[in-house]
Amino acid sequence: MTASKKDSKTSDPRPLNPNGPRIRKAISAMEELGISEDVVKPVLNRLWKLYNREWKLIEDDNYRTLADAIFESVDDKKGKAITMQDKQEPSSKRSHSSTYHASSTQKKRRQYCQLVDDDDDDDDMDHSSSVNPSASDKKSKISDDITKGQEKIKIALVNEIGIELPEFVYITQNTTFQNAHVPFSLARISDEDCCKKCNGDCLSSRVPCACSRETGGEFAYTPKGLLKDKFLDACIANYSEPQKENLFYCQGCCPLEKAKDAHHPEPCNGHPLKKFIKECWRKCGCTMACGNRVVQRGPTCKLEVFATKGKGWAVRTLEYLPKGSFICEYIGEILTNTELYERNEQRKKKNERHTYPVLLDNDWGSEQGLKDEEALCLDATHYGNVARFINHRCFDSNLIDIPVEVETPDHHYYHIAFFTKRNVEANEELTWDYGIDFEDKLHPIKAFRCHCGSQYCRDAR
Numbered sequence: 001m002t003a004s005k006k007d008s009k010t011s012d013p014r015p016l017n018p019n020g021p022r023i024r025k026a027i028s029a030m031e032e033l034g035i036s037e038d039v040v041k042p043v044l045n046r047l048w049k050l051y052n053r054e055w056k057l058i059e060d061d062n063y064r065t066l067a068d069a070i071f072e073s074v075d076d077k078k079g080k081a082i083t084m085q086d087k088q089e090p091s092s093k094r095s096h097s098s099t100y101h102a103s104s105t106q107k108k109r110r111q112y113c114q115l116v117d118d119d120d121d122d123d124d125m126d127h128s129s130s131v132n133p134s135a136s137d138k139k140s141k142i143s144d145d146i147t148k149g150q151e152k153i154k155i156a157l158v159n160e161i162g163i164e165l166p167e168f169v170y171i172t173q174n175t176t177f178q179n180a181h182v183p184f185s186l187a188r189i190s191d192e193d194c195c196k197k198c199n200g201d202c203l204s205s206r207v208p209c210a211c212s213r214e215t216g217g218e219f220a221y222t223p224k225g226l227l228k229d230k231f232l233d234a235c236i237a238n239y240s241e242p243q244k245e246n247l248f249y250c251q252g253c254c255p256l257e258k259a260k261d262a263h264h265p266e267p268c269n270g271h272p273l274k275k276f277i278k279e280c281w282r283k284c285g286c287t288m289a290c291g292n293r294v295v296q297r298g299p300t301c302k303l304e305v306f307a308t309k310g311k312g313w314a315v316r317t318l319e320y321l322p323k324g325s326f327i328c329e330y331i332g333e334i335l336t337n338t339e340l341y342e343r344n345e346q347r348k349k350k351n352e353r354h355t356y357p358v359l360l361d362n363d364w365g366s367e368q369g370l371k372d373e374e375a376l377c378l379d380a381t382h383y384g385n386v387a388r389f390i391n392h393r394c395f396d397s398n399l400i401d402i403p404v405e406v407e408t409p410d411h412h413y414y415h416i417a418f419f420t421k422r423n424v425e426a427n428e429e430l431t432w433d434y435g436i437d438f439e440d441k442l443h444p445i446k447a448f449r450c451h452c453g454s455q456y457c458r459d460a461r
């Protein structure tokens with residue numbers, strides 16, 4: 001077994017090689033801005049350590065981060081004191097909408113503060129999903145509640161290391177974009193597929209109602225609202241290695257391949273087929289407190305969004321979570337696959353680092369001739385909820401994504417819900433396996449340089 005990335009990075013004692021090709025390139029890029037080598041070198045050295053030897057973060061956007069950090073360092077030497085008030089936007093300004101945006105001064109100042117403060121201790125960085133013991137003392141809270149009161153719980157956003165603030169609008173329900181066809185219609189739900197005669201809590205009735213049919217005549221949840229072990233273990237087993245065994249192939253033309261080349265589409269590369277949870281829905285007679293309505297009641301556990309040094313923003317739990325706990329849904333814009341393809345083409349041009357799409361392709365393998373408006377996905381780039389911050393971890397993530405029917409039995413559209421695969425400690429980062437093939441450069445879920453820290457990491461570059 002190979003050593004994990006975390007081990008190789010944190011124990012690397014080598015200093016920055018002053019004559020290495022990348023440092024020379026950085027120096028000459030700064031010289032073009034009229035900045036001399038002796039000003040560049042100390043800042044570059046600190047940034048390199050701060051970003052845990054990730055050159056890409058320094059080189060991105062034509063060395064913009066490096067230039068910003070140098071300007072800040074020069075400003076500071078001129079005696080411009082940085083006060084806490086300067087470092088954060090006034091709260092009145094932040095509370096106008098759910099959109100977060102970092103001004104360039106804010107960004108520059110944070111980077112500089114970080115360079116000075118963390119110069120000596122940044123090697124303590126942890127890329128893995130393990131418990132983060134420093135969570136409580138070093139916090140710099142940017143927002144008390146990114147949901148703006150839309151969820152039952154508050155979700156704070158803390159920036160312990162000064163990375164760029166995310167810009168997006170927080171929503172709690174998926175929202176349809178243009179011609180995506182979402183078949184919400186009570187007429188599609190037959191009386192046999194719902195429990196009109198139930199009242200109260202379906203889980204407490206002696207005989208499970210019709211809504212348990214999808215999950216084999218038993219409800220997927222326990223009375224405490226956890227996923228039953230048997231159901232969860234079967235879902236986890238679906239993900240077992242080698243993944244290819246669990247793939248199903250489009251019978252007609254694959255929507256992903258058609259978007260790439262409508263005239264000469266390549267054969268389908270396969271789609272996962274996962275077990276569904278079916279919750280009671282609008283046509284049912286039970287109440288919202290029914291034990292078979294867990295996902296539709298929204299998140300209830302204590303979560304926090306925090307900044308990492310290798311993966312951008314991330315989510316952690318602030319409390320212990322037993323195996324099978326519901327965390328949240330993946331919320332975003334419902335797009336057609338063609339729209340996602342076009343958005344991805346635009347994003348490639350802008351060289352955007354983080355991407356937020358998830359395919360709703362669970363049933364594509366069993367469909368013949370799927371229409372464009374039926375091949376759907378979720379994009380949480382502009383509109384999304386806390387799930388847009390959950391990072392990827394290869395194989396041994398602590399969350400699993402499970403498709404959930406809430407308003408329609410039609411599997412073109414469904415909800416994606418995250419549950420814990422095992423007991424999770426307070427302050428642990430929450431992660432799920434995006435199912436990425438790191439070799440597939442053309443997949444709509446853009447591959448990135450993986451820093452998951454798992455010993456099973458698939459990105460063995």
Ligand SMILES: C[S@@+](CC[C@H](N)C(=O)[O-])C[C@H]1O[C@@H](n2cnc3c(N)ncnc32)[C@H](O)[C@@H]1O
Pocket residue numbers: 166310311312313314353354355356387388389390391392393446448449450451452
């Ligand atoms: C759904 S977003 C997750 C939140 C994101 N970290 C952020 O800052 O908004 C997915 C993006 O996060 C980054 N990411 C997620 N998991 C990662 C990992 N294991 N290693 C490196 N980057 C990761 C990648 O840039 C990816 O495109």
